[in-house]
Amino acid sequence: MIPFNKPYLTGKEAHYLYDAVYTGKLSGNGKYTQLCQKFFKETYGFGKCLLTTSCTDALEMAAILINIEPGDEVIMPSYTFVSTANAFVLRGAKIIFADSRKDHPGIDESSIEALITDKTKAIVPVHYAGVACDMDIIMDLAAKYNLFVVEDAAQAIDSYYTDRNGVKKALGSIGHLAAFSFHETKNIISGEGGMLAINDMQFADRAEIIWEKGTNRSAFFRGEVDKYGWVDMGSSFLPSELISSFLWAQLENIEKIQTKRKQHWEQYYNGLKDWAAANDVMMPFVPSFATGNGHMFYLVCKNPQQRKELIKKLKDNDILAVFHYLSLHKSPFYKEKYDGRNLPQSDYYSDCLIRLPLFFDLNEKQLKLIISTITATI
Structure with missing residues (x-):
């Protein structure tokens, strides 16, 4: 795995x-x-x-x-x-x-x-x-x-x-x-x-x-x-x-760690951008005023079903990918205190965002396997 x-x-x-x-x-x-x-x-x-x-x-x-x-x-x-x-x-x-x-x-x-x-x-x-x-x-x-x-x-x-x-x-x-x-x-x-x-x-x-x-x-x-x-x-x-x-x-090793993580991020981006465009999947966006630090590589699927299928396809190939936050305004603790405004983008990311493995020791073979597994998914 x-x-x-x-x-x-x-x-x-x-x-x-x-x-x-x-x-x-x-x-x-x-x-x-x-x-x-x-x-x-x-x-x-x-x-x-x-x-x-x-x-x-x-x-x-x-x-x-x-x-x-x-x-x-x-x-x-x-x-x-x-x-x-x-x-x-x-x-x-x-x-x-x-x-x-x-x-x-x-x-x-x-x-x-x-x-x-x-x-x-x-x-x-x-x-x-x-x-x-x-x-x-x-x-x-x-x-x-x-x-x-x-x-x-x-x-x-x-x-x-x-x-x-x-x-x-x-x-x-x-x-x-x-x-x-x-x-x-x-x-x-x-x-x-x-x-x-x-x-x-x-x-x-x-x-x-x-x-x-x-x-x-x-x-x-x-x-x-x-x-x-x-x-x-x-x-x-x-x-x-x-x-x-x-x-x-x-x-003491922050430069070495950051260099490797950013290289992994770039490899994901270059390997997945064409597939994402063809399948209506949102890629990570870095505004012109910002930089990336290689912390996370995520994809935002077009709907929850697409995310579910992608997570399953990766798991079937021994790759663990996970979703992320659930909107706090809908949480069991806070929903009764919330003022009721609709926050569609927050809910969209809650329902559709998936995070891919990204860590220092991720190797070339593993990266290629993750990318090829995703790009073989419709």
Whole structure:
């Protein structure tokens, strides 16, 4: 069976884990945590970086930082993972779901302004498949209505956006805050793991306190205060050195990993584009302002039946392909709270999108088999 995903190991993970164990510093914010945070800040231009135990934790930190309270409204796409919404629901927010674009599963930027009310507190764009939303539109709306922007960049490490002035910016460096994932299905992994990027420095000091269970412990260890105590709400969001040491091995090889993943993506695209056009199947779209990062290769079938048949054909040939999100506005938890608007594009992607295997160790023979199996399907 060709799996949907297979975690890639660089060969140095066990070495750094051993080093972390035998240095005697296993709790968070040690040598490897600081190495990783420095790498992200210097490589991608984030204002401040704090590793977390998951992207979910990073989003929950963001919700606390922007002071989400009961009754606040937060705009985000319905076609996203539950964590995007859960982080704000936990603080009492009402989620205002937006539809997706017709050419891409990301949020329909043109629909956002009509959803803004005097209760809106934030916009949470999701960079689906590592492809940027139109951040000029979103940041302009945030400035016009005095809103916060929290980028859900879970899938978007090492991907970029070019603004209207021609300036190329890393995804996660544009919004006030951004959340990343290092789950084993992502490009760069630590099993579970995430990061909060803080680009608006008004949040920098408080973020560190929230990260450290609501205490000023980090300031104490830097010698900035003579004792530390409980000064704010927070939780145990920082990861152990075991997670960070594993991640460091990945970061040392990020260029190698990204090159291979993008090569796989290109081979899929070139091998399937003619078949897709002939069978009314949508291929991945990367707008001119965005880059791809080789995170995911998906196809959008013309109807659910076509998707069902394609998944079965692949499975019959020992290839595991999977669908993705279910529209959150129709979820058992939220459908009774939803305002009833129709979101046809979100539902279209829920019903018709299929993801193909894409991982570092996918070889030429496997890629050719996947492509030939698909192109033999009517």
